[in-house]
Amino acid sequence: MTEERQHKLRLELRRGVLVLAVLGACKTPQYGYSLRQHINDAGIDIDEGTLYPLIRRLADQGLLDSEWQKTEGRDRRYYQLSQMGSDTLTQLTTDWQHLNRCLVQILGTEE
Amino acid sequence: MELLERYVQAVAHYLPAEQKQDIMRELRANLLDELESLEIDASNPKDIQALTTFMQRLDHPQRIAQSYAPQYPLVASEDMGLYKTIVLKGLLVLFVYAVVTAGSYLINAQSVNAIAFLFVVLSSVWDNIGGMLIIITATFYLLGKSGYLAQWRYPSWNPESLPPTNAQRISTSEGISDVITSVFGLLLLWTPLWLNEEAYNSLILGIAPNMEQWRIILTIVMAGSLIAAIYRLTQAYWTKLSKSVYIAEYLVYIAVMLILWRSPVLFEITSPAAIELMPFVNGLFTHGWLFSAGVFMFIAASEVRKWHKL
Known part of the structure; x- marks a missing residue:
């Protein structure tokens, strides 16, 4: 398999997980850069060009609330889970755990 | 700072008017945070090279704009089957029109020239095909964007009606x-x-x-x-x-x-x-x-x- 094809498959695999990661990280208020740091620190590498538009899309879908605040002398848009986002995160977390258990069984990677 | 602003403006060029100001403001704020973390001063001429490298890593302004505000395609990939069917039917209508036009041309020209008949058929189809494609594509864009196409995408069917x-x-x-x-x-x-x-x-x-x-x-x-x-x-x-x-x-x-x-x-x-x-x-x-x-x-x-x- 070509490197490019493998890269695309990895991107597809990560796409859904990133939504879950962003929703999970937005339990506390986060602005763009702090959110990226938060996710990177947890071990998921995500670039600016992917994350910042993704946050906006989730906000447009009503999963995140946002407001502009002035901190450290600079305007920043803070995002936090909305009620709908919170419900969605609960459901997605359950789905993720179920999927994860199934995949561990299929892939035979359980210790 | 000028280079950063030029980048933000370049992204804005590809954004829809109603979202432009809001996205520009947010993008500018995010980029300033990113630059600060990298200790790059956008207003310092000494940091121009580092700023240029940062922007190139960020990606082309058009791609960033596309990520922020994805544009609805003229014809969505899931509508292509229906689109091809409609274009084919449209071509048949054009063709019937072309044959009628060619017949009336022969009558007006008082001629029985078969080559002229075929030429008029082909030129009539050629003259109208562009307009037809524009009308069908524009209709698909408008209906697809407003969500009306989904109901016609896969019409009701049953296995019995499949071709043998x-x-x-x-x-x-x-x-x-x-x-x-x-x-x-x-x-x-x-x-x-x-x-x-x-x-x-x-x-x-x-x-x-x-x-x-x-x-x-x-x-x-x-x-x-x-x-x-x-x-x-x-x-x-x-x-x-x-x-x-x-x-x-x-x-x-x-x-x-x-x-x-x-x-x-x-x-x-x-x-x-x-x-x-x-x-x-x-x-x-x-x-x-x-x-x-x-x-x-x-x-x-x-x-x-x-x-x-x-």
Whole structure:
């Protein structure tokens, strides 16, 4: 398999997980850069060009609330889970755990 | 700072007007945070190289804009099947219009020129195809964007209605050529009706006076072929019935040709200037009917074999 094809498959695999990661990280208020740091620190590498538009899309879908605040002398848009986002995160977390258990069984990677 | 602002403006260029200011403000704030973490001062000329590298890593402004505000495609990939079907049907409508246009052109020009007929058909389709594609594409864009297309994307169906495994597709190009041949043939048969006296008298060939009944017989045969060809253009697959009718058409043509082969000459030279060509024309048609009947028998036999496979 070509490197490019493998890269695309990895991107597809990560796409859904990133939504879950962003929703999970937005339990506390986060602005763009702090959110990226938060996710990177947890071990998921995500670039600016992917994350910042993704946050906006989730906000447009009503999963995140946002407001502009002035901190450290600079305007920043803070995002936090909305009620709908919170419900969605609960459901997605359950789905993720179920999927994860199934995949561990299929892939035979359980210790 | 100027370079950063130029980047933000470049992204804004590709954004929809209603979201432009809000996205610009947010992008600017995020980029300033990113630069601060990298200890790059956007207003310091010494950091220009680092800033340039950062922006190149970020990506092309158009891609960033596309990520922020994805543009709805003219035709979404899930609508392509429906789009192709509509374009094909539109082409058929254009083609029918082109044949009518070409027929009326011959009438207006008082001509029986087959090349001119074909040229008008092709140029009419060519002239209108661009407009048709624009209208269909714009309709798909507007309906797709507003979500109305989803209901027509996969119309209701049941497994019983799926074509059988031995289904044979009806060739659209053959249908088109059948329609053109029939329309042009009918126009030729009825030149006395639409050509003025001067143009009619200038024709070198005409139906012999003792064979006038053949004008009616051939009209019935060609009109039948035309109706069947138009019907076939609306169908995707052959059925036993439509294939039977198709074969029957060939059998009728074969019978007509064999009768004409044994009959007095159907066409005669009507122009006194070309009367010396009469023996040549007689020989050409006599052998032509037989040869054409042979070719049609071959085609009919091949169609019978296909009928058995249905």
